[in-house]
Amino acid sequence: MSRTPGKITLAMTGASGMIYGMRLLACLAKQEVSVNLIVSDAAFEVIRLETDYQWPKDLKELHQHLVSTYDFPAERLTIYSKMDWTAPVASGSALVDAMVICPCSSGSVSAIAHGASNNLIERAADVMLKERRPLIIVHRETPLSLIHLQNLTKLAGMGVHIMPASPGFYHRPSNIDELVDFLVARILDQLNMEHQLVPRWGAQ
Numbered sequence: 001m002s003r004t005p006g007k008i009t010l011a012m013t014g015a016s017g018m019i020y021g022m023r024l025l026a027c028l029a030k031q032e033v034s035v036n037l038i039v040s041d042a043a044f045e046v047i048r049l050e051t052d053y054q055w056p057k058d059l060k061e062l063h064q065h066l067v068s069t070y071d072f073p074a075e076r077l078t079i080y081s082k083m084d085w086t087a088p089v090a091s092g093s094a095l096v097d098a099m100v101i102c103p104c105s106s107g108s109v110s111a112i113a114h115g116a117s118n119n120l121i122e123r124a125a126d127v128m129l130k131e132r133r134p135l136i137i138v139h140r141e142t143p144l145s146l147i148h149l150q151n152l153t154k155l156a157g158m159g160v161h162i163m164p165a166s167p168g169f170y171h172r173p174s175n176i177d178e179l180v181d182f183l184v185a186r187i188l189d190q191l192n193m194e195h196q197l198v199p200r201w202g203a204q
């Protein structure tokens, strides 16, 4: 990616690691960027199960919740239902600079690798592939089956940035937030966005 993107699609699917997507959203709120957010049904459920939050399913309520929680400028955040085929991101004619799926389930990886386009997340990713625009997949699963590996390899072969949700430890994290920031920092790097989340190796 040669320049800082102005329009990002962020999709959250039902893999563990919602905290990564939430932190990424909080960071994007501070960037000069517009965000199209799509949340899968399973993601709403995993947020409820593994965090202290429960995101409202009503999209107007969710918008208000995220704007106040993350201090997100309201006009820069648009939320689409995962079945909203009229959303601009469903078409290559709408310009989106990059799409991040964080976290990304193995099911969504499979659907995207096979061009299923059965919901707006899969369709928006399919559009990024056909338009040869940056697509970043933050996959979470362990161990990986041959099916997962083959799907990820196929996507990597099409230029998708595969980022396993596996933070490093060499910055000596002392809590979960620092671990999360390690991964989110790498995602922001891929998006060519400036941040100070984690000191860079060799910079101290």
Ligand SMILES: Cc1cc2nc3c(=O)[nH]c(=O)nc-3n(C[C@H](O)[C@H](O)[C@H](O)COP(=O)(O)O)c2cc1C
Pocket: 012, 013, 014, 015, 016, 017, 040, 041, 042, 043, 045, 046, 049, 050, 104, 105, 106, 107, 108, 140, 141
């Ligand atoms: C608490 C919880 C954690 C889950 N963690 C993962 C995971 O880490 N990776 C994964 O591929 N699926 C995980 N799943 C299963 C997915 O949510 C499920 O396959 C779902 O169909 C994914 O749909 P989506 O990709 O449309 O969100 C988890 C489900 C639950 C309830």
